[in-house]
Amino acid sequence: MDSGDTHGDGTVPDLEVPNLARMYDYYLGGSHNFAVDRAAADRALEAAPHARTFALANRAFLSRVVRRLVADGIDQFLDLGSGVPTVGNVHEIAQAVDPRVRVAYVDIEPVAVMVATDLLADNPDATVTHADIRDPRTVLAAPGVAGLLDFDKPVAVLAIALLHALSDADDPAGVLAAYRDACCPGSYLAVSHLAATSFSPDEQDVVREVLDTTPTPVTMRTREQLADMLTGYTILEPGVVLLPDWRPDDPGGSAATGAAANGYGALARLPEARPDR
């Protein structure tokens, strides 16, 4: 497995400022977070109690979408912005169904990469790469990605709770398009995105303010803005929906909590024959 460089310039964790990956780990009940992360996460939670609801609903969405992909025969995953490993990691969910599944994790946060490196030490079918996903060429050429995944066969690209960490200036649609163009027909893209579906304007301000103190400020977007990023793909049923409403394990059980999750999710697939390739 490839761990990338966790000691070079810019790859040492900054424990003086809060970090999105570690705040999310805290919301999920993980242990790879620091006082500075917990203080920031608690500040957001105090003003916007549903900040944690997003994390929980998102992680549950991730689990459902991975199970669905493996059931559809996908055995390769490129998990962009994979986060600090916590309960229900992609390789654990996928390999429990099909032990041959390969998973390449990519994250910019050094603690996430270090924890994943340890966790994956004995797993020849999963790698972690320390990289900025805004540089698709570097990501796709990294040994942990190019050496593990075969892009001539369908791959599922995961961009789960990641795209809101990209500003409009980062051109998230353009970044996704670069990964899309590396994939063959029949490949998939799963996305989820923070959205202000129940946050009041005041709550949004606090969430933004807190996350502005991290290295990755967030941009909340609408359902339409997320759908617009999926150019070239066919969005599968049920479409771009509130996270708990995406193929719930318990249909009907999500209606009350849908908007409280403050996030949308979708699964999309590249058509078999693409005229633009």
Ligand SMILES: C[S@@+](CC[C@H](N)C(=O)[O-])C[C@H]1O[C@@H](n2cnc3c(N)ncnc32)[C@H](O)[C@@H]1O
């Ligand atoms: C909220 S976490 C989501 C983790 C996981 N995908 C999930 O949904 O459970 C977002 C992750 O994206 C990572 N991230 C943000 N911007 C990134 C970038 N430009 N390149 C790579 N990773 C990035 C953060 O470090 C963090 O681990």
